Amino acid sequence: MSIFYTEYPDPKITSLTRPFWDGCKHGRLLIQICDDCSRYRFYPTETCPECRSEKFTWAEVSGKGQVASWIVIHRSPDPVWQSLSPFVSGVIEIAEQPGCFVPGLILGIQPDQIRNGLKVQVEFEQTGENTFVPRWRAIPH
Amino acid sequence: MSSKPIASIAGIGWTDYNRNSGRTVEALALEACRNAINDAGLNVNAVDGLVSFSLGDSVTTAVVSTGLGLSKMNHYADFSAGGFMACGIVMEAAMAVATGQADYVVAYRALNGSSGQRYGGAEFSRLLADHGVHSDAEQQFLDTAGITMPAQHFAMLCRRHMTRYGTTNEDLGAIAVTMRAHANDNPRAQMRDRRMTLEDYHSSPWVADPFRLLDCCLQTDGGCALLITTPERARDLAQSPVDILSGFTSAGPRNRGAMWGNFSPDSNVTYAEHHADRLFSRAGIDRKDLSFAQIYDCFTYSIIGQMEGFGLIEKGQAGDFFRSGAASIGGLLPVNTHGGLLSEGYIHGLNSVVEAVSQLRGDGGKRQVENAQLGLVTSGGATSTGSALILARN
Numbered sequence: 001m002s003i004f005y006t007e008y009p010d011p012k013i014t015s016l017t018r019p020f021w022d023g024c025k026h027g028r029l030l031i032q033i034c035d036d037c038s039r040y041r042f043y044p045t046e047t048c049p050e051c052r053s054e055k056f057t058w059a060e061v062s063g064k065g066q067v068a069s070w071i072v073i074h075r076s077p078d079p080v081w082q083s084l085s086p087f088v089s090g091v092i093e094i095a096e097q098p099g100c101f102v103p104g105l106i107l108g109i110q111p112d113q114i115r116n117g118l119k120v121q122v123e124f125e126q127t128g129e130n131t132f133v134p135r136w137r138a139i140p141h
Numbered sequence: 142m143s144s145k146p147i148a149s150i151a152g153i154g155w156t157d158y159n160r161n162s163g164r165t166v167e168a169l170a171l172e173a174c175r176n177a178i179n180d181a182g183l184n185v186n187a188v189d190g191l192v193s194f195s196l197g198d199s200v201t202t203a204v205v206s207t208g209l210g211l212s213k214m215n216h217y218a219d220f221s222a223g224g225f226m227a228c229g230i231v232m233e234a235a236m237a238v239a240t241g242q243a244d245y246v247v248a249y250r251a252l253n254g255s256s257g258q259r260y261g262g263a264e265f266s267r268l269l270a271d272h273g274v275h276s277d278a279e280q281q282f283l284d285t286a287g288i289t290m291p292a293q294h295f296a297m298l299c300r301r302h303m304t305r306y307g308t309t310n311e312d313l314g315a316i317a318v319t320m321r322a323h324a325n326d327n328p329r330a331q332m333r334d335r336r337m338t339l340e341d342y343h344s345s346p347w348v349a350d351p352f353r354l355l356d357c358c359l360q361t362d363g364g365c366a367l368l369i370t371t372p373e374r375a376r377d378l379a380q381s382p383v384d385i386l387s388g389f390t391s392a393g394p395r396n397r398g399a400m401w402g403n404f405s406p407d408s409n410v411t412y413a414e415h416h417a418d419r420l421f422s423r424a425g426i427d428r429k430d431l432s433f434a435q436i437y438d439c440f441t442y443s444i445i446g447q448m449e450g451f452g453l454i455e456k457g458q459a460g461d462f463f464r465s466g467a468a469s470i471g472g473l474l475p476v477n478t479h480g481g482l483l484s485e486g487y488i489h490g491l492n493s494v495v496e497a498v499s500q501l502r503g504d505g506g507k508r509q510v511e512n513a514q515l516g517l518v519t520s521g522g523a524t525s526t527g528s529a530l531i532l533a534r535n
Binding site for chain 2: 003005008011014016042043044045068069077078081086087090098099102104111131
């Protein structure tokens with residue numbers, strides 16, 4: 001009865017989120033920034049959760065960040081994810097603004113070496129014909 | 142001095158809880174509802190209201206109304222919601238009878254959570270978005286990050302708690318083992334015959350590190366139900382009534398989805414911080430008056446986040462609390478006397494309300510809390526949405 005992902009899922013893009021995914025296609029990480037209070041926010045919303053403004057811009061950010069939380073996925077109901085396991089997925093705090101978090105796979109490090117605050121850099125993986133997804137690669141120190 | 146009851150619970154019912162019912166969800170819902178009505182000693186013709194919640198995996202009140210052959214339907218509500226609504230539907234039924242919309246309302250939850258729709262994977266992601274549990278702007282970022290089942294969401298929250306408060310897998314294991322010990326004394330529990338040691342916990346496979354398999358609740362086939370009526374009507378029925386003193390269905394004001402906690406700077410703040418004080422004050426009781434607490438435990442960590450949020454323990458103290466025996470039967474505050482969703486089964490949290498009623502009637506058998514007078518029941522996985530009840534022996 002249940003349905004599972006056998007291939008990398010394509011994002012179910014809405015008109016609100018389309019600029020994010022278009023940015024990924026061009027190797028750019030775009031995050032919404034409020035035109036009135038200048039705060040970044042994620043995931044996308046129509047109004048600013050801080051100041052209620054409806055005006056925003058999709059701004060390119062550096063793609064640098066640090067690990068705020070992570071899990072090592074050993075079991076997934078989806079065959080495509082199970083085939084990758086064990087892999088690490090996490091929540092990244094972007095360098096531009098403390099408290100602004102973006103999820104994604106964390107690459108380039110052994111799972112037991114990951115620590116809170118680990119520095120990462122975004123990269124983009126093509127997972128479908130028209131889909132590029134942000135991934136986060138550990139920066140060696 | 143506790144406050145005047147809003148409504149009373151006059152009947153409880155449940156089906157067998159198992160991994161493969163071989164029955165329709167409709168059959169499970171009807172059996173659970175009939176059992177609750179019969180338990181109250183009520184004629185089905187008197188029932189005039191139904192409430193339930195589901196994630197596209199149950200049968201609506203319209204189906205159950207027809208199946209029970211109700212002669213009137215004065216109040217109904219079908220919520221699209223996760224387990225955070227379990228106490229909420231009981232409160233919905235209480236409000237219906239308190240406002241005179243209906244006289245006898247059955248709140249039920251039924252699902253084939255093991256053999257039918259599983260809680261994970263592509264289809265489940267779609268259900269979460271389509272049923273408004275996640276924003277449609279959220280799910281696409283989780284799916285593409287490999288996050289397609291609840292264990293992953295909550296493991297991520299748990300990791301933050303570990304980083305911030307020093308919580309360990311030893312602590313989570315102490316919770317899992319306590320739940321199992323309670324289930325071993327519960328004939329309703331799926332794990333009634335399966336013992337668990339801390340070693341068993343530590344040797345169970347990783348699902349989403351920091352969660353092992355034994356950090357996760359039991360996906361279950363089954364159903365349960367409660368009959369809610371006014372305190373006056375409850376007095377004339379077969380069972381000693383259990384009173385609803387207060388309750389809520391609430392959230393943080395900036396809750397944007399089931400995984401919002403992971404996008405929030407306050408990732409370990411739950412719905413409970415926002416609403417606990419008012420819940421206790423409306424009930425007219427103090428936390429120390431509680432005889433037990435049934436805390437929603439889709440995962441071990443969920444107990445930690447909520448117990449802290451309700452002010453039952455200090456931040457980071459859960460492991461010590463469980464290891465000391467304080468959460469066991471006979472302890473300072475027994476937690477999940479049925480074994481919880483972890484070891485009784487996952488009827489999406491409504492089974493924890495049923496257990497609270499059993500305890501307050503004194504029907505807990507070997508797991509009975511001595512002189513149980515007041516109980517807290519919560520629903521919500523330690524995110525920013527949840528519901529809760531304070532129940533009292535009449």
